Amino acid sequence: DTEVTQTPKHLVMxxxxxxxxxCEQHMGHRAMYWYKQxxxxxxxxxxxYSYEKLSINExxxxxxxxxxxxxxxxxxxxxxxxPEDSALYLCASSQDPRVAGGFxxxxxxxxxxxxxx
Amino acid sequence: EDQVxxxxxxxxxxxxxxxxxxxxxxxxxxxGLFWYRQDPGKGPEFLFTLYSAGEEKEKERLKATxxxxxxxxxxxxxxxxxxxxxxxxxxxxxxxxxxxxGPGTSLSxxx
Numbered sequence: 001d002t003e004v005t006q007t008p009k010h011l012v013m014x015x016x017x018x019x020x021x022x023c024e025q026h027m028g029h030r031a032m033y034w035y036k037q038x039x040x041x042x043x044x045x046x047x048x049y050s051y052e053k054l055s056i057n058e059x060x061x062x063x064x065x066x067x068x069x070x071x072x073x074x075x076x077x078x079x080x081x082x083p084e085d086s087a088l089y090l091c092a093s094s095q096d097p098r099v100a101g102g103f104x105x106x107x108x109x110x111x112x113x114x115x116x117x
Numbered sequence: 118e119d120q121v122x123x124x125x126x127x128x129x130x131x132x133x134x135x136x137x138x139x140x141x142x143x144x145x146x147x148x149g150l151f152w153y154r155q156d157p158g159k160g161p162e163f164l165f166t167l168y169s170a171g172e173e174k175e176k177e178r179l180k181a182t183x184x185x186x187x188x189x190x191x192x193x194x195x196x197x198x199x200x201x202x203x204x205x206x207x208x209x210x211x212x213x214x215x216x217x218x219g220p221g222t223s224l225s226x227x228x
Contacts, residue, residue, distance in 0.1 A: 004160075031214055042204055042218035043161065056214055090160050097148070097213055102168065104208060105151055106216065108160035 003027075004109035006091050012115045015081060021112045023074040023091030031055075032074040033106060034066060035090040043090055043108075049074060050096075081116045088113055119144040121207050123219035130195055130226050138190040138222045140205035148208040150188050151216065152181050155202045164190075164203075195226045 004025045013019050023032065031050045035043035048056035049068040063085075065077040074091055088111045097104040120143045130136055142150065149168050153161035165174040167183035174181045178199065180191040190203055202223045206216040 006160075033214070040223075042220055045215065048214045050214060088158065092160075094214075102148070103166065104149065104213060105163055105166050106206075107163055108153075111158070111160045113158065 004091055004093055004107055006109035006112050008112060010113045012117065013081065014117050018079045020078065021076040021089055023109055024072055025093040026072055027093060029093035030096045031094045032068065033092040034076050035092065037088045037090055083116050086114055086116045119209060119217055121205060121217045121219040123205060123222050125222060127223045132196060132226055132228050133194045135193045138203055140188040140219055141186060142207045144207045144209050144217065146210035148210045150183055151206045152190055153204040155204055161204055197226045197228050200224055200226045
């Protein structure tokens with residue numbers, strides 16, 4: 001199984017709402033990622049969890065709050081977002097290259113299309 | 118500064134007209150070079166990983182190659198279903214987790 005799943009597929013929220021994005025993988029990967037992607041731009045890294053611990057936060061505003069409840073699940077909690085936060089939010093996962101013969105390709109989910117009104 | 122660039126920004130081909138996409142990288146110690154395909158509104162789909170200069174990988178009409186400074190994605194006799202944005206990304210030995218994405222090449226194959 002090489003699938004990363006994300007829910008919901010689409011989300012529309014107001015600036016005062018609180019919502020969450022969910023991501024799940026069952027490949028036994030040790031790292032999980034959140035990316036933000038704007039139209040016609042490459043994915044932009046937001047957060048990385050490695051072995052369920054936050055290892056990278058790319059100076060993301062506090063209105064985005066990640067959570068990794070276990071090795072298969074990753075959440076992104078959203079609160080008081082701005083219209084400029086509207087984008088495609090992508091989740092990805094990868095193996096530990098130190099135990100996978102150097103392989104650390106990231107496998108992406110289908111994304112959540114977020115619109116902030 | 119670590120950097121990945123891609124050219125051309127956009128490419129329009131007739132069906133059956135072979136061509137190549139370029140990915141140039143300047144990184145401090147390359148761990149691996151990845152190629153992805155992305156359809157509009159969807160997540161990137163993994164295509165290839167290349168680890169050392171001279172390495173080649175093939176999948177259907179696509180062939181990826183790697184030199185010490187760049188990678189090429191060769192598309193042979195493309196079909197309209199090959200239309201997508203192709204992204205390359207570099208993984209560095211200084212970080213297990215971060216990759217640097219290039220801006221992508223938008224490919225359109227006209228019937």
